[in-house]
Amino acid sequence: MVVKSSELTPEKISNMRGGKGEVEMTHLLSKETMRNRARLFAKMKLPPGSSVGLHRHDGEFEIYYILSGEGIFHDNGKDVPIKAGDVCFTDSGESHSIENTGEKDLEFLAIIVLL
Numbered sequence: 001m002v003v004k005s006s007e008l009t010p011e012k013i014s015n016m017r018g019g020k021g022e023v024e025m026t027h028l029l030s031k032e033t034m035r036n037r038a039r040l041f042a043k044m045k046l047p048p049g050s051s052v053g054l055h056r057h058d059g060e061f062e063i064y065y066i067l068s069g070e071g072i073f074h075d076n077g078k079d080v081p082i083k084a085g086d087v088c089f090t091d092s093g094e095s096h097s098i099e100n101t102g103e104k105d106l107e108f109l110a111i112i113v114l115l
Contacts, residue, residue, distance in 0.1 A: 003028065010045075019097065021050030028109075040112040046071070051099035057090055062112045064088040064098065069106035072099045 008026050016023045024045040031039060039060060046052070046069075054074060064073070070083045074097040075090070082088060082098075090096040092115055100106035 001033075016052045017055045017097070018053030019051035020053075020099070021047060023050055023052060025110075036114070038111060038113050040110055042110050043067075044108050044110050046098070046100040046106040048100050048103055048105070052097055054095055054097040056095040057092055057112070059092055060112050060114050061092055062090045062096070062110065065109040065111075067107040067109065069100060069104050070102040071106045072101050074098070 008028065010024045010026045013023045013025060014021075016025075026043045027041070028043060029038075029041045034041060040062075044052070044064075064087070066082050066084050066086045066088070068084050070081070073080045073082045073086075073088045075088070076094050076096070080088075088096070088098070098106070098108075
């Protein structure tokens with residue numbers, strides 16, 4: 001199966017999870033395609049100054065793979081600078097958020113896997 005970029009529709013979300021600004025999310029695969037073993041596989045784009053607010057994962061874990069830009073990953077109360085090539089992991093029972101602190105868009109892949 002191949003999903004063509006022309007078939008993907010970005011969705012704009014204001015104040016995602018209580019964050020700042022507007023986030024662009026493009027779902028790359030549906031839950032059904034992932035056989036309900038994953039809840040999300042998406043490309044995220046955060047303009048400068050925007051963020052995804054603090055949230056907790058239970059019964060699942062989330063991975064971010066940073067494609068471009070830079071920012072801060074809030075990892076259970078610890079602020080960690082991030083840039084392209086970094087991987088951020090949030091396990092079940094943990095909380096996180098992400099913020100674009102750079103001059104360019106922060107783009108990353110987000111994957112939520114169900115336990």
